[in-house]
Amino acid sequence: MNAPRPGPDAPVLVLGATGLLGTRLVPAMAARWDTVTHARSGGALRTADLADPAATARMLDEVRPSLVVNLAALTSVDLCEYEPQKAYLANVKAVENVAAWMGSRDTGCHLIHISTDQVYDGPGPHAEDGVTLVNIYGFSKYAGELAALRAGATVLRTNFFGRSARPGRESFSDWLARSLRAGTPIQVFDDVLFSPLGLETLVSVILRVAAARPPGVFNLGTADGLSKADFAFAFAAALGIARPAMARAASAGSSLLRAKRPSDMRMDSRRIERVLGIRLPGLREEIESTAKEYRDVP
Ligand SMILES: NC(=O)c1ccc[n+]([C@@H]2O[C@H](COP(=O)([O-])OP(=O)(O)OC[C@H]3O[C@@H](n4cnc5c(N)ncnc54)[C@H](OP(=O)(O)O)[C@@H]3O)[C@@H](O)[C@H]2O)c1
Numbered sequence: 001m002n003a004p005r006p007g008p009d010a011p012v013l014v015l016g017a018t019g020l021l022g023t024r025l026v027p028a029m030a031a032r033w034d035t036v037t038h039a040r041s042g043g044a045l046r047t048a049d050l051a052d053p054a055a056t057a058r059m060l061d062e063v064r065p066s067l068v069v070n071l072a073a074l075t076s077v078d079l080c081e082y083e084p085q086k087a088y089l090a091n092v093k094a095v096e097n098v099a100a101w102m103g104s105r106d107t108g109c110h111l112i113h114i115s116t117d118q119v120y121d122g123p124g125p126h127a128e129d130g131v132t133l134v135n136i137y138g139f140s141k142y143a144g145e146l147a148a149l150r151a152g153a154t155v156l157r158t159n160f161f162g163r164s165a166r167p168g169r170e171s172f173s174d175w176l177a178r179s180l181r182a183g184t185p186i187q188v189f190d191d192v193l194f195s196p197l198g199l200e201t202l203v204s205v206i207l208r209v210a211a212a213r214p215p216g217v218f219n220l221g222t223a224d225g226l227s228k229a230d231f232a233f234a235f236a237a238a239l240g241i242a243r244p245a246m247a248r249a250a251s252a253g254s255s256l257l258r259a260k261r262p263s264d265m266r267m268d269s270r271r272i273e274r275v276l277g278i279r280l281p282g283l284r285e286e287i288e289s290t291a292k293e294y295r296d297v298p
Helices: 022-030 053-063 077-082 084-104 136-150 172-182 199-212 228-238 270-276 283-295
Strands: 012-015 035-039 067-070 110-116 154-158 186-189 216-220 246-249
Touching: 012 022, 022 035, 022 199, 053 084, 067 084, 067 199, 077 084, 077 136, 084 110, 084 136, 110 136, 110 199, 136 154, 136 216, 154 199, 172 186, 172 228, 172 283, 186 228, 199 270, 199 283, 216 270, 228 246, 228 283
Parallel strands: 012 035, 012 067, 067 110, 110 154, 154 216, 186 246
Antiparallel strands: none
């Protein structure tokens, strides 16, 4: 069957639409296509526990989407570590259920599945085949990718920062901005490297992916990366905070983190650049543009 394009008869379904990424992505999706939102516990047009195969299939049969964007996940790294069954249900079983629906119906529906840079460790930047798993979250997200790929999905491994539009759900940069403005002393890690995109850029690339639908796994981060400490100091400078109450530290010294964290999650995102014909920005550029989201808001 030819894949239907999103429209009034074949909407886009955003799974996990009420989360950090979903609340930023949905307005941009809805401005272009008929968009149906989903969450587990409310605040969306549809509710279903995706770990339940019957509830998942029922919802998908009713919506009959042309495109599913799966953002639903258990995203707490520490909770995944101590509740691996919960990690399995949200990050693996849920994707298997969505993929099973696609395989059992001749819908032409495409799946965009969002994954994470936590599937990498060791010296980066990492290409897509350089997976190293250090915690249950990464393991469960990787297993979810495999389920998505069986349905011909586009899997986007990413990380992001920017203003949360969901009350009570803070992003890394929300936490940083709040701590910096309050003068709360914080530790920032010199030995953890990453390459997150600002949410605005991430949303714009997902829109391109929704149109192009390339199958396979793609890293989606900035063209370069920074340590979390350098990120935090650059972000403080972009917010105009001259003397931030921050101390550089090594992550091994922190007892706050319960699950093991990767030390270098920087991604080599040239594959998606090639496939979409785009150039991804550098991280300092993203910090400058994303800091604007915080400047006029307390
Ligand atoms: N946050 C980050 O910094 C980050 C970084 C890299 C990658 N990612 C990936 O990006 C994606 C989006 O993350 P996010 O931070 O936006 O997530 P989030 O804020 O934690 O929101 C998760 C969403 O998934 C839904 N959900 C969770 N379990 C579900 C289940 N069993 N059935 C149905 N819905 C369920 C939640 O609904 P309820 O609230 O109703 O339960 C919520 O809408 C995830 O795939 C995540 O792994 C996130």
